[in-house]
Amino acid sequence: MTTQTLPTKTQTLVAEEMGTPFQLVEIDVPSAKDLHHDDVLVRFHASGICHTDIGSWSGAIPAPFPCILGHEGAGEVLAVGEGSKNDFQVGDQVVASFCSCGDCKACKRNEPACCEIFLPLNLGLTDKTLNHIKVPYKNKSNETKQAHVKYFGQSSFGNVMSVTGRSLTRISKDIEPKYACALACGFQTGFSTVVERAKGKKEQDRTYERYSILDKEYSSKNIVSSQIETKSNQIESFEDETLLVLGLGAVGLGALVAGKMLGFGKVIACDINPTRLELVKKEIGIDTLVNAKDFASTEEFVQHIKNISMYERGTTLMIEASGTAKALKDGIMSLAVGGKGIVVGSPQQTALLDIPSGLVLTNIWTIEGVLMGNSNPKVTIPFLVDMVKQGKLKVLDSIIKTYPPDQMNQAVHDAEKGIVIKPVIEWP
Ligand SMILES: [Zn+2]
Ligand SMILES: [Zn+2]
Structure with a gap:
């Protein structure tokens, strides 16, 4: 609950029909007593635009229309639902993610990205009971319509929105919202993929204790978990490993930053846009750059990657972020023998993958989405916020461009054309 006066109306950017221009319209703000008990009323200061928003708007990802998209919000808590089970307080600075x-x-x-109802909750604009929630608005022709909300639990293409508590992470107050929102989706995805998937077969994966903890009857009689925890604190070294990142949007940049942080022996950045390659050289210090357009065939590309990889073995961790x-x-x-290939960029749904299938076994490859x-x-975002505050993510200054809400359609155009990596709507 709150003591301050809450706004009764707010501005939002509605996508009325698939692919038509966004309309800046007004909707009612729910009063504090009308908030669902899991919901938090957030005033967004900045809302990032991501290719997933553009996919939902253009029809590449199915969505109900009219709708309010947006899934990279940064702002402050105005009110929390009565009897709320979440621990947010009025005035908290928050980032809204998935x-x-x-x-x-x-x-x-604690693996919320693997949630069983991830797709309807985030892309399907439903609440936890898989029901659609709609808010009325008047469009440019003065007709009353109903817009679906709760995209990624937030619909942050609105200024003051009722957000599902589980989409929110509290952050410190001393970071500008335009930086905070830029961490919410793509950058977090690339960074976390490398940190999570770089882990190799550590010693604790292959011990008698590890196997026996899987045997419930044995583990209930023997204390084995503490031994495993101690060993998992050993720091792994990646100095012999090669990371290849394909596609240098926000996801790819996050992956490169993580690769540098973990100390990969070689970090290779690949794109077809020379400006992006120059960007990662200047801002992240990656000097092994590959323009995929320079190679006439996959064979030529693979030979080049092997030549520049550690011990000429090939890639030990590959992140595909171009889609x-x-x-x-x-x-x-x-990929090197034993290498891992991770798909994080949203691929063309019907494009077939043409690789000799026998190689997956004989080269002991792992290929994973x-x-x-x-x-x-709740772990990754505060960590990235601290990296911004420590001056380690200067790259954000080169990729963020801010727009007022009435320039939304220009911002979407600039993202679609690849002119701007991270357009951000700043709410007045
Ligand atoms: Zn779940
Ligand atoms: Zn996104």
């Missing part, structure tokens, strides 16, 4: 149910097995083991089947094929074929980097935002 939503999860909190009840399924994955959520209970093209061609890049995925090139990335997989460049990872949603949102398997991140737990």
Whole structure:
């Protein structure tokens, strides 16, 4: 509950029909007593625009229309629902990321990105009971329509919105909202994918104790977990490893920053846009750059990657963030024996992957899809916020461009054309 006066109306950017221009319209703000007990009223100061928003708007990802999209919000808490079970307070600074149910097995083991109802909760604009929630608005022709909300639990293309508590992470107050929102989706995804998937077969994975803890009858009689925890604190070294990142949008940049942080022996950045390659050289200090356009065939590309990789073995961890089947094929074929290829960019749904299937076994490859980097935002986002405050993410200054809400359609155009990596709507 709150003591301050809450606004009764707010501005939002509604997508009325698939692919038509966003309209800046007004909706009612729910009063504090009308908030669902899991909901938090947030005044967004900045809302990032991501290719997933553009996919939902353009029809590449199915969505109900009219709708209020937006899933990278940064702002402050204005009110919390009565009898709320979450621990947010009025005045908290928050980042809104993806939503999860909190009840399924994955959520209970702190892997919210693997939530069983991830897709309807985030992309389907439903609440936890899989119901649609709609708010009335008057469009430019003065007709009353109903817009679906709760995109990623937040619909942060609105200024003051009722947000599902599980989409929110509290952060410190001394970071500008435009930076905070830029961490909420793509950057977090790339960063967390590398941190989570770089882990190799550590010693504790192959011990008698590890195996025996899987045997419930044995582990109930023997204390084995503490021994395993101690060993897992050993710091792993990546100095012999090669990381290849394909596609240098926000996801790819997050992956490169993580690769540098973990100390990979070689970090290779690949794109077809020379400006992006120059950006990662200047801002992240990556000097092994590959323009995929320079190679006439997959064979030529793979040979080049092997030549520049550690011990000329090929890639030990490959992150595909461009979303093209061609890049995925090139990335997989460049894997070293025992290498891992991770798909994080949203690929063309119907494009077939053309690789010799026998190589997956004989080269002992792991090929995996990872949603949102398997991140737990409550851990990853505060960590990234601290990196911004420590001056370690200067790259954000080169990728963020801010727009007022009435320039939304220009911002979407600039993102679609690849002119701007991270457009951000700043609410007045
Ligand atoms: Zn869940
Ligand atoms: Zn996104």
